[in-house]
Amino acid sequence: MQNFREALEILEQKGLLLSIKEPRSVMYEIARELKAEDGKRAILFEKPLLSDGNPSPIRVAGGICSNIRFILEVLGLNTRKELRELLRKAINNPILPVESERAPVKEIGLEEFDLRRDLPILKHYSGEPGPYITTGIVIVEDETGKFSASYHRMTPISRNRLVLRAVEGRKLHRLITKAEREGRELNVAVAIGVGMNILIAGATPAEDRDKLGIAGAISGSPVELTDCETVEAKMPGNAEIVLEGKILPRIRELEGPFYEILGKDVVRKQPVLEVSKIWRRKDAIYQALLPGGKEHEILMGLPVEALLEESVSKVAEVKNLCMTPAGGMWVEVAISIKKERDEQPMLVALNAIVAHKSLKRIIIVDEDVDVENYEELMKAVVQRADPSRDYKVIADILGSSLDHSNIRFLTVKGEKVPIEYPRSKIIIDATIKGPKELFERPEIPPSGRKSEE
Incomplete structure (x- = not known):
């Protein structure tokens, strides 16, 4: 697929493209519409208005990558x-x-x-x-x-x-x-x-x-x-x-x-x-993209997943992998593996860091955890990882310049001055280490009633 408008046509056929025929200004109005439909539908603006109020001869489209499903549909x-x-x-x-x-x-x-x-x-x-x-x-x-x-x-x-x-x-x-x-x-x-x-x-x-x-x-x-x-x-x-x-x-x-x-x-x-x-x-x-929106996150993070999978597959059988929404699809990754030994999750995490140096938090889970479901992932982190044993902090290491959590105010001569401290990373091994039966999920079997003859 090598054509922008072909992508729009596919999304339109799938009911994933909204066409707005009323005039919308490039000054905030188009951005406001993109925000309202972020991750829901792509939008084609038929009558954009320039900043001086005059109509533009060039149409505007945005949000075509604001949902991973949109990308999959276009690529088949x-x-x-x-x-x-x-x-x-x-x-x-x-x-x-x-x-x-x-x-x-x-x-x-x-x-x-x-x-x-x-x-x-x-x-x-x-x-x-x-x-x-x-x-x-x-x-x-x-x-x-x-x-x-x-x-x-x-x-x-x-x-x-x-x-x-x-x-x-x-x-x-x-x-x-x-x-x-x-x-x-x-x-x-x-x-x-x-x-x-x-x-x-x-x-x-x-x-x-x-x-x-x-x-x-x-x-x-x-x-x-x-x-x-x-x-x-x-x-x-x-x-x-x-x-x-x-x-x-x-x-x-x-x-x-x-x-x-x-x-x-x-x-x-x-x-x-x-x-x-x-x-x-x-x-x-003209293709538009809303800064800080879902399309921004997906285009930054989704291609990184392939490089991460290539790297971590050298040390483990990877079941699934996902750059997470909490990390803006850039600084946090969740990886499910078929664990063979207890030391393996740390190797997986280190290989992930080598592949993508902007990572801040790396979460390793067992193959039964759906890493694309963030609630399920967090349950595994809370229920299967003990902080004193399973959280590993790596201090003074290169991270993402987009992450501002390392900036602190320091009082210098009575004035508060923002200081940028060295960044760090955390590896969370949320795999099961003890008896697996303790983490079994309940299952409801089929009806116990005898079938009528």
Whole structure:
């Protein structure tokens, strides 16, 4: 599945897409509707209004990944486990992209534009400094010919410039740093509104692989690329919208605050993208994503599950695995295993940490616990784990920058100053260690009445 609008059509056929034909403003109104339907239905806004009140020629759609069922329906899968298996195969057996002259995205090209006037960029919350593009996938070809494709939030700071968040240490940040050392700009394409294959691949933290190759393997056919015209870069030919441009060397502007899955992210100086051309389909659909909503959580956490399963399967037979809602699908994982020995859960947890360093809490349970049912999971934690023996805390270890629980006020010269302490992790072994019969669940047998002859 390589087309954004095909995904919308599938959701519509399944009764999972709401079409709103009345005008809705990009200033909070569209975000309010997305919040109301978060996880229930995707929404297509037929008549968006720009911030100046004028109608936008570009429709807006959001929430297509706000429920795991939506993703499974679009990909033709039945279970979360099937999705993990598909993604693991795609990571290990990519189908590399190909060049194609077919490019619906090039139906309209703009070299004279104003980002806020020509795109229906949403302002979601009152605490944001401005409107944010939240589904922009930045595509860069590295020096080895592999394509990096990753999500980066970005907000306009002028007619043709955006400041974008590039997390330190991740691939785009490394590519920016390398280009700056060499005294050059980094040419990029930013795709908005792509098929489910690229949406999932772009969120997959397999930075040593060709991300568009992963996308091709998810759909079973190569991603078709076409050339940008103002910079040396490639773009997906069937995207809805593409911004082509360059990340400027050694130029930084303030970015944030921004509402993340675990709270409010801070203000930082971040790289600047200068857009040189906007491409779009004639009837383009702009993809929106509600920051801090279910779609945000799912796109961050769901692809991580495949990498976790790959890692922990080296030391145990994994029955199921789930990034949890309490952890925003990012900092907590629950793993059910077929336990063979009492030391095994700790090995499973350590392998999970190696695969995903942002984990804060790792819960290991027996195979009879449904990890996708959070109430059932918590019952296992309370009833099967003894805190003094089965909770293991690892102090002073790298965690997620989105987790603010390590920040404390310290009084300095009579004033309270927020101090960021080193982070920690906790491993909870909620497997049964004693007699299993003590944890048996009652079963009601069939009727004891004798059948009438």
